[in-house]
Amino acid sequence: MSFRSENQNPNPTTPTPPLKKRWSDLWTKSKPINQMVMAMKLRSLSPRRAAKANATLSPFPAVAIADRTLLLSDQILLKILALVSDSPAQRNSNSLVCKRWLNLQGRLLRSLIISDWNFLLSGRLIHRFPNLNHVDLLSAAFISPRNSAILLSHRVLSVHLHSDLAPNWCFCEENMLPVEVIDNGLATLAAGCPNLRRLHVIGASQMGLLSVAEECPTLQELELQCCSDNVLRGIAACANLQILKLVGHVDGLYSSVVSDIGLTILAQGCKRLVRLELGGCEGSFDGIKAIGKCCLMLEELTFSDHKMDDGWLAAIPFCENLKTLRFQSCKRIDPNPGMEEYLGSCSALERLHLQKCQLRDKKGVSALFSVCRAVREIVLQDCWGLDNSIFSFAMMCRRVKLFYLEGCSLLTTEGLEHVIHSWKELQSLRVVSCKNIKECEISTALATLFTSLKELRWSPDTKSLLQSSVTGITMAKKGGIFQKGTITES
Numbered sequence: 001m002s003f004r005s006e007n008q009n010p011n012p013t014t015p016t017p018p019l020k021k022r023w024s025d026l027w028t029k030s031k032p033i034n035q036m037v038m039a040m041k042l043r044s045l046s047p048r049r050a051a052k053a054n055a056t057l058s059p060f061p062a063v064a065i066a067d068r069t070l071l072l073s074d075q076i077l078l079k080i081l082a083l084v085s086d087s088p089a090q091r092n093s094n095s096l097v098c099k100r101w102l103n104l105q106g107r108l109l110r111s112l113i114i115s116d117w118n119f120l121l122s123g124r125l126i127h128r129f130p131n132l133n134h135v136d137l138l139s140a141a142f143i144s145p146r147n148s149a150i151l152l153s154h155r156v157l158s159v160h161l162h163s164d165l166a167p168n169w170c171f172c173e174e175n176m177l178p179v180e181v182i183d184n185g186l187a188t189l190a191a192g193c194p195n196l197r198r199l200h201v202i203g204a205s206q207m208g209l210l211s212v213a214e215e216c217p218t219l220q221e222l223e224l225q226c227c228s229d230n231v232l233r234g235i236a237a238c239a240n241l242q243i244l245k246l247v248g249h250v251d252g253l254y255s256s257v258v259s260d261i262g263l264t265i266l267a268q269g270c271k272r273l274v275r276l277e278l279g280g281c282e283g284s285f286d287g288i289k290a291i292g293k294c295c296l297m298l299e300e301l302t303f304s305d306h307k308m309d310d311g312w313l314a315a316i317p318f319c320e321n322l323k324t325l326r327f328q329s330c331k332r333i334d335p336n337p338g339m340e341e342y343l344g345s346c347s348a349l350e351r352l353h354l355q356k357c358q359l360r361d362k363k364g365v366s367a368l369f370s371v372c373r374a375v376r377e378i379v380l381q382d383c384w385g386l387d388n389s390i391f392s393f394a395m396m397c398r399r400v401k402l403f404y405l406e407g408c409s410l411l412t413t414e415g416l417e418h419v420i421h422s423w424k425e426l427q428s429l430r431v432v433s434c435k436n437i438k439e440c441e442i443s444t445a446l447a448t449l450f451t452s453l454k455e456l457r458w459s460p461d462t463k464s465l466l467q468s469s470v471t472g473i474t475m476a477k478k479g480g481i482f483q484k485g486t487i488t489e490s
Contacts, residue, residue, distance in 0.1 A: 067098075074104060082108055107131055111198075114140040117177060120185045126192030134198040135189060138225065141182060141202045143175045154253065157202070157225065176203050176226070176254075183208030190215035202226050209234025223247075226254045229262035236269020244273055249280035249307065263287030267294035279304035285315045292318030302326040310336035313364070316371050317344035325372060326353040333357070333364035340366075345373050352397075353379040360385030366393045373397050376425075382407035388415030395422045402428040409434060413441040421449065430457040437461075 069077060081094055081104055095105045111134035112125075119125050120140065125132075138157050186201065186208040196216040201208075202225035212219065213234065221243040224235065228248070235241070244266075248258035258281040267290040274297050288308075291298065298319055303326070313334040316325065325346070327333070337343060352368075352375045359365050373396045380386060387410040394400075400423040405411070411434055420426055426449075431437060437460040450456055 069100075077101075078104055078108065081105060110134060112136070116140055117181065117185055120188060121181075123188065123192070126188070130192070131195070132193050133195050135193070135196065136200040137185070137189075138200050138202050138223075141177050143177065154250065157253075179203060179205045179208075183211070187211040194218075197221060199223070204231065204234075206231055206234040210237055213237035213239075225250075226256050227258060227262075228256045229259055229265065232258070232262040232265045233269075236265050238270060240272060241270045242272055243275045244270065245277040245279070246281060247279040247304075248282070250305075257282060260284055260287035260290075264290045267291045271295055271297075273298050275300040275302075277302035277304065278306060280307060282307040282309070283312065284309040285312050288312055288315035289318045292316075292320070292322075295319075296321060298322060300324040300326070302328065303330060304328040306330055308334070310334060311338050313337045313367050313371060314343050317346050319346065320348060322346050322349055324351040324353070325349060326351075326355070327357050328355045330354075330357045332361055333359070333368050335361055335364055337363060337367035340370055343367055343370050345371055347374050349375050351375060351377040351379070353381075354383055355379075355381045356383065358384045359390050362390060362393075365390050369393045369396045374399060376400060377402040377404075379404040380406070380408055386411055388412055388418070391415050391419055394419050398422070399425055401425050404430040405434060406430070406432040407434070409436055412436045413438055413446075417443065417446045421445065427453060428455040429453055430455075431460050432457065434460045 072080075081101070084094070095102045106128045107130060109129050110132060112129060112132055113136040114120060114125065117137075117140040120137070139159060142159050144159050182201070182204050186204055190196070190212045194215055194217075196212070196219055198221040199212065199216075199219065200223040204224065204227075209224075209231065214237070217240060219238050220240060222235065222238065222241055223245040224231065225247040227246055232246075235244070246258060246266075248256045258278070260283050263281070263283050264287060271294050273291075273295045276291070276295070276298060278301075283306075291301075292315060299321060301316075301319060301322055301324070305328070311334065314337060316322070349372055352372045370393075375397050376399050378394065378397065378400055381404070386408045391411055392415070395418075403420065403423070403426065405416070413436075416431070416437060420429065429450075439460075450458075
């Protein structure tokens with residue numbers, strides 16, 4: 001006896017209909033559904049049992065559920081980190097989360113101060129921070145103990161010193177890295193950071209700066225210390241340079257010479273300069289004239305402890321578009337400027353700032369105010385030798401609207417009043433820490449002038465009765481006589 005199977009087709013000519021799939025097969029074979037069911041089960045369990053079940057049943061590691069940032073791409077996570085990394089402390093905390101966050105945080109950093117030159121030469125700097133556009137290499141160019149408690153801080157740089165320092169104080173020249181090492185570092189930096197915009201370096205040569213100029217066409221700001229005329233040939237190749245700071249000689253630190261030759265090379269190469277600072281540079285009328293003739297976009301010119309020859313001040317009027325002229329820590333202005341009728345003036349000049357300068361030379365100060373007679377803003381801070389006779393030369397500047405005086409102890413109330421009465425357009429006056437300017441010597445005319453000012457800051461000493469910052473002030477009178485101490489805010 002033979003039995004036929006129930007599933008056997010009794011009619012061979014008729015095709016067998018497809019078998020119906022059971023739901024149990026779908027549950028066991030579909031991975032997305034399995035994952036969904038597993039997630040629902042884990043949610044219903046306690047945290048400890050869920051972690052245990054996840055470790056035994058889930059085909060994915062536990063970190064996939066714990067670190068949900070793995071689901072984000074690098075681009076999205078970079079945008080998130082850029083929004084939350086406002087302070088250095090926050091950036092440091094983000095870098096300690098994991099290696100991925102460390103690398104991403106390094107890609108967000110744009111500015112960095114280097115203290116170890118080997119960190120640059122080894123390539124770790126470029127690997128760790130590939131998107132830098134502002135690098136400071138000043139401290140890294142010296143062989144100095146990083147754990148020393150002796151720190152030499154100067155206006156241009158800060159370095160650590162050995163305890164057995166030589167008495168001649170020639171620290172920088174004796175402990176600076178060789179020029180070849182500095183040039184190799186600049187070549188490495190230029191190759192790894194083609195988008196570099198700001199650079200601070202010391203002791204480089206012409207070849208090192210040429211490598212930066214070739215690899216970094218977007219370089220706009222450069223600070224070069226311990227430079228000479230030959231080094232400026234490399235700077236001249238930076239066609240898009242707009243802000244430049246040159247430091248040639250610093251007493252006690254290093255000595256280099258920047259003369260008219262270097263200034264002429266600079267002027268012919270960097271014609272798009274907007275801001276120029278010359279520190280410890282030599283030169284004369286010809287060098288400044290070349291800068292004025294070639295750098296037509298120059299708007300701000302600063303001299304720091306300059307070593308210019310006599311008569312150089314007459315070249316300032318060749319800078320036709322100059323807006324700001326600044327002097328810092330200058331021992332002299334121009335001892336022999338020449339005859340006043342040959343000086344000329346800068347018609348576009350708006351601001352004259354002198355900080356920590358010696359103004360004892362009457363010829364130099366008189367020539368300076370004559371050249372800057374069109375200025376609208378004068379700032380004098382901590383200047384030595386500024387007495388009534390020297391300050392009286394400022395009367396040549398008839399268009400002054402803002403005057404800021406600080407730390408000039410020789411100037412008296414009479415000398416100040418004599419000059420500011422000649423400034424008919426004066427709107428803002430600030431007098432701070434000038435011990436010879438007394439409130440008891442304020443005349444009725446000066447008090448009346450105060451009432452017409454838009455801004456007044458009057459604190460020549462600690463005993464001043466005027467408000468430290470007063471706007472819209474009024475001064476009371478009684479019987480036509482000014483009453484000292486009766487000053488109120490309106």
